[in-house]
Amino acid sequence: MGQDWEKLAGEKGERVSSGKFERMFKLGSVSASVAASSFAGKMKRFVKGDAGEDELRDNYRKNAAKITQALGQLKGASMKVGQMLSADPELIPPEFAEGLSALQRDAPPMTWNTLKSTLEEALDQPLESVFRHFDPEPVGAASIGQVHRGTLLTGEKVAVKVQYPGVADALESDLEALKSMIGFGQPFVERERLDRYFAEIKEVLMTEADYLREADELERWQEILTAKPFLQAPKPFKEFTRKNVLVMEFIEGDKLDVAIEKMDEDEKELWLRRWIEIYVWMFHELSELHADPHPGNFLFSTRDGQTVLTLLDFGCVRKFDPAFTDGILELLDTCWQDDPERAVEIYQRIGFGGERLDFSTLSPSLVAQYHDIVLTPFLRDEAFDFGNWQPAFESKKFMMSNPAFLALTPPPDALMYFRVLSGIKGLLGRFGAQINVYPLAVETARRRGVLTDTSQ
Numbered sequence: 001m002g003q004d005w006e007k008l009a010g011e012k013g014e015r016v017s018s019g020k021f022e023r024m025f026k027l028g029s030v031s032a033s034v035a036a037s038s039f040a041g042k043m044k045r046f047v048k049g050d051a052g053e054d055e056l057r058d059n060y061r062k063n064a065a066k067i068t069q070a071l072g073q074l075k076g077a078s079m080k081v082g083q084m085l086s087a088d089p090e091l092i093p094p095e096f097a098e099g100l101s102a103l104q105r106d107a108p109p110m111t112w113n114t115l116k117s118t119l120e121e122a123l124d125q126p127l128e129s130v131f132r133h134f135d136p137e138p139v140g141a142a143s144i145g146q147v148h149r150g151t152l153l154t155g156e157k158v159a160v161k162v163q164y165p166g167v168a169d170a171l172e173s174d175l176e177a178l179k180s181m182i183g184f185g186q187p188f189v190e191r192e193r194l195d196r197y198f199a200e201i202k203e204v205l206m207t208e209a210d211y212l213r214e215a216d217e218l219e220r221w222q223e224i225l226t227a228k229p230f231l232q233a234p235k236p237f238k239e240f241t242r243k244n245v246l247v248m249e250f251i252e253g254d255k256l257d258v259a260i261e262k263m264d265e266d267e268k269e270l271w272l273r274r275w276i277e278i279y280v281w282m283f284h285e286l287s288e289l290h291a292d293p294h295p296g297n298f299l300f301s302t303r304d305g306q307t308v309l310t311l312l313d314f315g316c317v318r319k320f321d322p323a324f325t326d327g328i329l330e331l332l333d334t335c336w337q338d339d340p341e342r343a344v345e346i347y348q349r350i351g352f353g354g355e356r357l358d359f360s361t362l363s364p365s366l367v368a369q370y371h372d373i374v375l376t377p378f379l380r381d382e383a384f385d386f387g388n389w390q391p392a393f394e395s396k397k398f399m400m401s402n403p404a405f406l407a408l409t410p411p412p413d414a415l416m417y418f419r420v421l422s423g424i425k426g427l428l429g430r431f432g433a434q435i436n437v438y439p440l441a442v443e444t445a446r447r448r449g450v451l452t453d454t455s456q
Contacts, residue, residue, distance in 0.1 A: 109141045110164060115148075118162055122242040129153075130240060134160070140296065144208050144315070149250055156249070158237060163244035167209060200415045204291070208315035211246040217314035218248060224286070225311070230274065232303065233311050251310045253301030260431055271300075272433045274309070277440060279424060283417070284444050287325050291316040291416045293423035318416045324350050329445040335371050335379050336442070337452050340364035343371070351411030361404040370405060373398055378441040386425065387432035 109115075115136070120126060127134055133151040140147040145163040152158055207213070215236040225231040234249040241247050253259075256275070260268055275298075282288055290297075292313055299310040327350035334343040341364045348359050373394045377384040399405045410418060428435070445451040 109138045109146050110162075112136050114165065115146075115162055118165055119160075119245060122162075122245040123240065144205065145211075145244075145246075150247075152237070152240075152247075156237070158247050159234065159250040161211065161246040161248075163209065163211065167205075199412070200419070204316050204416075210243055211241060211315075212243050214246055214313075214315045215241045215248070217317050221290075221311070221314055221317075228278070228281070230306070230308050231278065231311065232308050233314065251299055251301050253299030253310060255296050256298035256300065256309075257295035257427070257430075259300035268431065269433070269435060271309075272428060272431065273435050273437075276424065276428075276435070276437060278309075279420065280440060280444055283320070284325050284329060284448060287320045287322045289318045289320070289417065289420055290314065291318045291420055293420050293427070295427060316416075320413065320417070324411075324414065326448050326450050329441075329448055329450045331371070332375060332378050332441055333445055333450055333452050335368075335375055338368075339452075340367040340371070343367050347408065351414070353408050354411070356409070357404075357407040362408070366402055366405070370395065370398060370402075377437050379438070381436065381438045383434045383436045384438075385432070385434050386428035387430075387434075389425070389429065391425070 110118075116127065123130055130152065131150045132153050132155070135149040138146040138148050139159070144167055145161045148160045148162070150158050150160050215238050218233055218236040219238075221233045222235060225233055232251075234251055237247040237249075254262070260271065263271065279289070279293070282290060290311055290313075292315075294313075297311065297313045299312065301308055301310055327346055330346050331343055334340060334346065344359055344362050344364060344367060347353065347362075353359065372379070374391050376391075377386065377389065442451065
């Protein structure tokens with residue numbers, strides 16, 4: 001059987017660079033090339049003025065292609081940086097984000113020989129001793145590992161996630177090298193936000209790299225999701241799971257974005273609304289978040305004749321202090337009650353601003369203006385057009401005019417929450433969702449006991 005798999009597989013994948021020096025050299029080479037190209041592009045734009053705008057955008061695309069190729073080969077921290085940047089379209093130019101988003105769609109897999117040796121070393125036995133069939137073509141390749149279909153000797157259809165070799169060991173050196181590489185793009189990214197991303201990426205990768213922990217989370221969430229009849233999570237097979245190999249139930253289905261494209265308007269609104277409700281339920285009722293709202297982590301499938309949404313990738317589940325999750329609802333309540341003075345107190349209580357911010361400099365009237373920008377979908381009882389909402393752009397303009405608000409930074413524990421919000425907002429905007437989320441927000445605040453006026 002092993003020889004048949006070899007013949008089927010060939011060597012169509014790419015070798016994953018696992019040595020620290022090799023990885024640093026590759027990143028350094030790309031950084032130098034992109035920095036030179038970036039400087040030349042900006043000079044042309046300076047000389048030609050508006051006439052050079054098209055050339056500058058073409059320069060973005062070419063540089064993004066170079067970075068995409070390098071990050072796709074390196075995987076791990078390198079690829080996660082690209083994915084996160086591309087998931088936040090208001091952080092970098094759209095031409096740059098378009099190239100980096102290829103990391104989400106077209107991540108090159110590792111070679112068959114690398115895959116087979118990694119699997120057999122982890123399982124401490126030949127593949128044919130575990131699998132009746134193993135498909136050498138991956139069904140998905142991401143930043144930390146790639147997923148293959150298989151059939152156990154007992155007949156169960158399984159998905160097998162195999163971690164790229166060297167990813168965990170090279171984490172620190174990758175992040176340092178990437179900081180230098182992305183540093184060339186000061187005009188493209190906000191430096192402070194980028195620094196916070198790197199700190200978050202380190203923690204995320206350390207968590208995601210432990211597949212034994214993810215199997216435990218899958219088992220736990222299978223039980224949690226029984227509260228929602230339209231939700232499910234795959235069953236883990238712990239006897240075949242190792243720190244770098246996760247074997248779980250294979251569930252057939254369409255990815256969230258693919259499924260949404262096929263729906264009529266009523267069905268699309270129903271499922272996008274449910275998708276929002278899922279995250280509201282997790283964050284405000286459970287004080288937890290499935291922290292990667294990428295469309296590929298959600299599958300539409302059929303169970304007992306009903307359409308269900310399967311949640312995948314529980315490698316990073318973040319827990320929150322209920323005081324923080326309720327505090328976010330309290331901020332909404334101050335808007336509904338027209339009480340921005342109380343909002344200032346809440347921001348301070350739940351950790352915004354840290355030690356940098358003198359809260360006496362936050363004018364309540366300006367707080368109200370700020371909330372009109374960043375909380376506007378939840379402020380009025382009417383359908384909201386997420387496709388035309390650009391809170392990051394508008395809040396940036398607001399903060400430039402009101403610099404005291406630049407120090408209203410979220411607490412470190414909240415970065416994952418805002419990353420999730422960015423992903424949700426991005427998908428809703430992509431599909432031009434027009435949904436009334438006000439009643440959901442009010443009802444959630446009422447259930448959590450933070451709604452001041454219960455007559456709403």
